[in-house]
Amino acid sequence: MENNRIRRVVIAGGGTAGWIAACALTHQFRDLLDITLVESEQIGTVGVGESTIPTIRTFHRLLQIDEREFLSSVAGSFKLSISFENWKRPGDHYFHPFGTTGMNTWSCDFHQFWLESLRRGMKSELGDYCLETVASRVQRFAIFDPAGASTQEWSMRWVQSPTSLERADVSYAYHFDAALYAAFLRRKCEGRGLTRVEGKIREVRQDPENGYIRALVMEDGQVVEGDLFIDCTGFRGLLIEQTLKTGYEDWNNWLPCNRAVAMQIESVEPPVPYTRAIAHEAGWRWHIALQHRVGCGWVFSSAHMSDDEAAAKLAAANNNAPVVREPWIVPFRTGRRLKVWNKNVVSLGLASSFIEPLESTSIHLTLSAVTRLVQMFPFAGIDDANVDRYNDVSRDELEHVRNFIILHYHLNQRDEPLWRECREMKLPDDLAQRIQLFRDTAYAWQGEDELFRLDSWTHVMLGQGVVPREHHPLTRGLGDTDMARLFEAVRQPINRMVAAMPSHEDFLKRYCPADPSVWNLRRAPAQTGA
Numbered sequence: 001m002e003n004n005r006i007r008r009v010v011i012a013g014g015g016t017a018g019w020i021a022a023c024a025l026t027h028q029f030r031d032l033l034d035i036t037l038v039e040s041e042q043i044g045t046v047g048v049g050e051s052t053i054p055t056i057r058t059f060h061r062l063l064q065i066d067e068r069e070f071l072s073s074v075a076g077s078f079k080l081s082i083s084f085e086n087w088k089r090p091g092d093h094y095f096h097p098f099g100t101t102g103m104n105t106w107s108c109d110f111h112q113f114w115l116e117s118l119r120r121g122m123k124s125e126l127g128d129y130c131l132e133t134v135a136s137r138v139q140r141f142a143i144f145d146p147a148g149a150s151t152q153e154w155s156m157r158w159v160q161s162p163t164s165l166e167r168a169d170v171s172y173a174y175h176f177d178a179a180l181y182a183a184f185l186r187r188k189c190e191g192r193g194l195t196r197v198e199g200k201i202r203e204v205r206q207d208p209e210n211g212y213i214r215a216l217v218m219e220d221g222q223v224v225e226g227d228l229f230i231d232c233t234g235f236r237g238l239l240i241e242q243t244l245k246t247g248y249e250d251w252n253n254w255l256p257c258n259r260a261v262a263m264q265i266e267s268v269e270p271p272v273p274y275t276r277a278i279a280h281e282a283g284w285r286w287h288i289a290l291q292h293r294v295g296c297g298w299v300f301s302s303a304h305m306s307d308d309e310a311a312a313k314l315a316a317a318n319n320n321a322p323v324v325r326e327p328w329i330v331p332f333r334t335g336r337r338l339k340v341w342n343k344n345v346v347s348l349g350l351a352s353s354f355i356e357p358l359e360s361t362s363i364h365l366t367l368s369a370v371t372r373l374v375q376m377f378p379f380a381g382i383d384d385a386n387v388d389r390y391n392d393v394s395r396d397e398l399e400h401v402r403n404f405i406i407l408h409y410h411l412n413q414r415d416e417p418l419w420r421e422c423r424e425m426k427l428p429d430d431l432a433q434r435i436q437l438f439r440d441t442a443y444a445w446q447g448e449d450e451l452f453r454l455d456s457w458t459h460v461m462l463g464q465g466v467v468p469r470e471h472h473p474l475t476r477g478l479g480d481t482d483m484a485r486l487f488e489a490v491r492q493p494i495n496r497m498v499a500a501m502p503s504h505e506d507f508l509k510r511y512c513p514a515d516p517s518v519w520n521l522r523r524a525p526a527q528t529g530a
Helices: 015-031 055-063 067-073 112-121 129-136 178-189 238-243 307-317 360-374 384-410 417-424 429-441 453-461 473-477 480-500 506-512
Strands: 010-014 034-039 077-079 081-085 093-097 172-173 195-198 201-206 211-217 224-226 226-231 248-250 258-263 274-280 283-289 294-302 324-331 335-338 345-347
Touching: 015 034, 015 055, 015 178, 015 360, 055 172, 055 360, 067 178, 067 506, 077 506, 081 129, 093 129, 093 453, 112 274, 112 324, 112 473, 112 480, 129 480, 201 238, 226 238, 238 345, 274 335, 294 307, 324 384, 335 506, 360 384, 384 417, 384 429, 384 453, 429 453
Parallel strands: 010 034, 010 226, 034 195, 081 274, 226 345
Antiparallel strands: 077 172, 081 093, 201 211, 211 224, 248 335, 258 294, 258 324, 274 283, 283 294
16 A cells, blocks of 8 residues: 555646646645646647636635735636627527525525516516626626625625625626736745646656556656646647547537637726627627736637638627737637546546536636545545546536536527527437426526536526426415515615625726736737636
8 A cells, every 4th residue: 555655746737727736736735745747838828718607716715815916916807797698699698697596495496486577577687686697787896805804995794684685795706817827826836845847748658567657758858757647738638648548528519619719909998797708600709808908719610610700700899909919729629538537647627628618617627626636635546436436526517517508509599500500409318308397397406516506507598598388386376565575675685785886997906906017918928828
């Protein structure tokens, strides 16, 4: 057992995935492991990961990362929701918010009462009863400070009351510059015992008996030995695929887009507290406003649009705004490795899987995988049962996220070839069941280990045009007066809180203004994180 003990961990590749792994492992295991990260500044990274979901805040708290320091260092902005535009059909719009909607009972969810109110002729939108949606509409933002730091000028204290139903929290995530984030995490690792090796990997040495990887040989001849290797080499999967031949499951039959044109432009208006996802004839485009610039991109299917046409349409969609970084092409293949942990290699980030960035899950999946590795770390040696469990949980997580992304494509009423194909595609069985059950009864759920909440499924299915045939019969027992009183009890506190919030732009300026050095990078060529 002692001979098999894991003492040396080697992380192959930097970028967001590599430095997330380095930060987590050095924070948890600095006295138990020798950790080395190998990367080359000559090798670029994909550079489009600039939008997150609220789980990143929990991860940061575990690593004792100060929010204001972090946001200032990465030119970050806040994110309350995703704005889906033109997805059902051109001209339609809805928000997928991070917060809860209304107030559920143990027997009946709030959206069921809302559907009953529509049946009775009461006019409202489901988003009226979600703080994050209402704040997104008017581009306002503030946070509740659980530590009670009253000196923070724009922080707000809201007390939950049984009568007013006032909320005491805001569910939010971040937008940030991925290159600056990787650099920020790298600084956090310094002084924690991490060894960084600069250079390109020339050779991967394997044990001739069991195929385990034993060392990485650098171009300068340096040999980096390890017991456990973490592959963060991006799409190429240098260790997990090129060396171990793990295999890949392709999901292009469900997720048709396979390319993106990305670019960075100067800001011409205040940053909004949400990600914009705007459907077009051959896919969709993103628009992510940071403090110092805007990240934007055109996701498309190469079977329905050429690279040149995509680049031209992206520039036109942004009114040919001044360019911070010229457009670059990002080819990708949606799917997953057949094993994200194979032998003594654990793959992370793009080396393990890729689900397109529509719901901003790429960084979350890396955080989740690293957390799982910390919890299941094989100190005593690599055990098949441990590896199998890690792979099973990873597969289930990826398939759940995949199905939620498919949902957006399949539920559409657009008339272009790509969208007709998506509408007619054969769905994974469990996704087809979810849609049919919601269409029949308005029933939605979140499984025990699933990322996307009931509210997420509800807002997206309704936003994409699913009209339930029936809803819960218990809602009919509430009289008109009581139902109107219930809705007002939810809506009024939300409206008061949003009215008291500063604009998102003002909050950023006072709470976490970008470090002045960041602004000088706007026109400099930037290496960006995966």
